[in-house]
Amino acid sequence: MLNVVKFQKDSVLLVRLSGIIQEGVDFNALIGQIPGSELIISCKEVQRINSSGVKLWIQYFQKLAATGKKLRLVECSPAIVEQINLIVNFACGAKVESVYLPFACGSCKAQFVSLFNTDDLKKVLDSLPEPACPKCKNKTMFDDIPGEYFEFLNR
Structure with a gap:
């Protein structure tokens, strides 16, 4: 189940997505029309997205992009990053x-x-930061394959 929380400020609509994007998700009903010129999509709490969810995502956000709305993806969870890397047009511009x-x-x-901000990441890909562990404060390691996880940065 996907949950959506919306905040409007001037011409910008911020949409926070949480849960699972799958068959039956109706972005038109959940998000609806975008009154302003810009949509910011926060994906921090998206846990998973299946192939049906990908199709529904692309259909909705491509239509929005075609109307001239400016789209921005922020706080992309690893599940969303995976789809951005796997499906070239997943970000829909x-x-x-x-x-x-x-x-x-x-x-x-x-x-x-x-x-991490993507512009900052592009500058440090050769030596990724090693944040301290929140539990024991020791150094940590990036827990994925850098060449695959950051593929979208090269597009």
């Missing part, structure tokens, strides 16, 4: 501004995500 990176701690085995 949106600027991907920030993504969550998965990290793992070798000491205490904790796993967590940390938010």
